Amino acid sequence: MTSPLRLGIIGAGRMGITHYSIANAHDHARITGVADPSKLVTTMLGKYAKVGTYKDFKGLLKGEELDAVLVCTPPAFNPEILDAVLEKKLHAFVEKPFMLNSVDGDRFAKGFDAAGLVNQVGYVNRWNDMFTKAKAFVEDGLIGEPLRFRSEMFSGTIVRDVGEAGWRASHANGGGAVYEMASHAIDLINYFFGAPDRVGGTSLSKVYSKAVEDIVSSSLFYGNGLAGTLYVNWSDASYRKPTNKFEIFGKAGKIQVDQHGMKVYLSEANDAHGLKQGWNQLYITDVFSSVPFYVRGIEYTAQLFDFIDAVRASKAGDNAPTRCTFADATANLKVMEQLFADDAARIAGDAA
């Protein structure tokens, strides 16, 4: 019987406390230390969960013998944290968007890979049963060669003026609809098709925010002729929960998919998949996978258990990349940088 992996949490906010619960429920892992600046959080965890608590990552890395860390801090803090984590040779799971620029992203992707450390980023849609099913359909050629796509995401996150104070209010802290939400919509595009060659016609607009964008729209182009659009709006009060919508058009059909369901239109029936000509509706209850422990959604458990299993495999000498590596997240950052640059160029052009 091997001893369980020892995991540390850096940043016990909403995602940190969720990941704690999930990871701690894995048969072969337990949380042994938490770093967070909030005295309320560390006092409670120290008293009831009886884990080592620290006010910052330095204390945690010094005070605990760890195998891996779950980094759930705002992305502006992450370069300094990951430098220390890499120096300690710990495997790392990092919440999205991982970093605020691709230079840092590249550096850590290369550094962790070179050190043989498991690295993963929490783009959780890659573990959603509907999106993985849709990806399998596309790769299987169900709708023929993909020609166009639309990747959209909506939420009612910012539906009034929330002032300048919160961390959401500036790009320097990782705020804004590009880093926080479009990152998910971009990740789905990269997950399905790889990174685009260029973007164009980008518009980043404000609704309530003063210094960051609330609406993101753009077009993305690939050398092989594939093209698509991106539309993200986090000031849309008509959405009760954040929702991704993804549509892919191919010569032989079309797929419309979100987290909970999928519609498939086929020009010809596909017996192998049991799909008829015309419209087919798939519900989450048709495709869901089972997880050993459920807190927030199947995909949240699946992504963390994959990470833990990858770390265990790595310790046993078996290295394989995870479903969303630092390099994958860096590819997303490159698209985000293209969006910022394209929007800035448009504004500069308008002004000229």
Add this chain to the structure above:
Amino acid sequence: MSAHQPIDRIVFGDNQFFGINHMSQDKAQERAERFAKLDNVMAVYDHAIEAGVEGIMLNSNDRAKGICDRFRADKAKYGHLRWYPSIPYPHKYAAMVNDKGMVGAAQEMLFAQGAKSALGKMVSGGMAVATMDAVKLMKMLVDQEMEIYHDLDIRVVFLQNIIVDLMLGYDVAEPFVAYCQHIRKKYGAYPGLITQNLPLLRRKLIEWGIEDVVICASINKIGYLMSPGVAEYEAQLAQNDGGKYPVMAMSTLASGAVPPVEAYDYINRLNVQSVVFGASSPGNIRQTVSLIEGVPA
């Protein structure tokens, strides 16, 4: 129903009123619009009561207080009903955390009823948030959530699965012990825990020596929202003492993936003490009640 039966065999839920539908956003929206009117909500309750329902589960949310007021206002018509509230109202807290961060949200909760409220006094009485007694705090938050259910016959106070399952992962007994004691003592009701992890929760409750707790969990033949899986659920239910841990099944139709006849044929073969269901048409309500009662529809 025997005198020893602690909870109703049939409990009427409320998801149908609040735009919750795991299968279809459009359908959810349509319903939310229809049930924006309290009269339309009450009409559905009346159909359920006519069909023989005497137990009602209500999730704490914006609408719950208005609904409770209606039920309290007509004692002659509704006084016999037994209540199964579930707390807290998670969206309220999630929105607060979104706006103000965790610490800001905690402060807002504590002062929600002003500095002169019990919570306000406790906080302003020199007790720093960091040194606060978490159990005391939890009790006060529960009491705050429970205010809207005053003067109703409360049978079980359920804790929502988002909280139960989150705490379950931490593998700490104290919060569960404290919650259960508080509900028994203060409300004279059964503590209830809603979960998507029935096998693990039941094992932990036994390990921690916590008894007389109602466990509410998704139970359906396809295993939807049942971690780790159908086989483990069936095995645990088969050996469960329904006196110590009465089980209430929810999501019995798996969001519509299992037809009602099949769904309740499955449920009725299991060692399950109670079923909570939601429906809005009189026909569906009547059919479900008779299926749960095992009467051919």
